[in-house]
Amino acid sequence: MKILLAGxxxxxxxxxxxAWIATFCRLIPFEPVSRFIKDYGxxxxxxxDLLMMALLCMALYAIRVPLPVEACWLVVIGGFANPSxxxxxxxxxxxQIGPMRKAYRIASFATTTVGFVWxxxxxLQAL
Numbered sequence: 086m087k088i089l090l091a092g093x094x095x096x097x098x099x100x101x102x103x104a105w106i107a108t109f110c111r112l113i114p115f116e117p118v119s120r121f122i123k124d125y126g127x128x129x130x131x132x133x134d135l136l137m138m139a140l141l142c143m144a145l146y147a148i149r150v151p152l153p154v155e156a157c158w159l160v161v162i163g164g165f166a167n168p169s170x171x172x173x174x175x176x177x178x179x180x181q182i183g184p185m186r187k188a189y190r191i192a193s194f195a196t197t198t199v200g201f202v203w204x205x206x207x208x209l210q211a212l
Contacts, residue, residue, distance in 0.1 A: 163197025
């Protein structure tokens with residue numbers, strides 16, 4: 086279950102990095118960064134999603150209900166995969182949605198869903 090804490094820490098650091106990128110896009114404009122980010126709103130969504138996923142990982146760890154290690158890994162992987170969809174949109178708001186991108190979206194949602202459902206079922210069984 087320590088993967089939940091390690092994942093949460095990495096998500097927090099990633100969210101902090103995105104906060105600095107957002108700062109360099111709007112508050113302290115730095116041309117190379119602001120030119121790279123095409124959709125500021127999606128950048129902020131990725132930042133917020135990472136923070137929420139980090140909090141969920143910490144909450145799952147904090148309740149001290151033993152969770153399957155595999156479920157914890159799926160939660161952490163999904164915790165990075167879902168915000169990355171917003172980050173991709175921030176860089177390219179109108180991409181060609183090909184089969185690879187569709188597959189990545191489905192894999193991201195499926196991984197996150199299976200991880201959280203598995204964790205939730207484990208918590209319910211422990212009651």
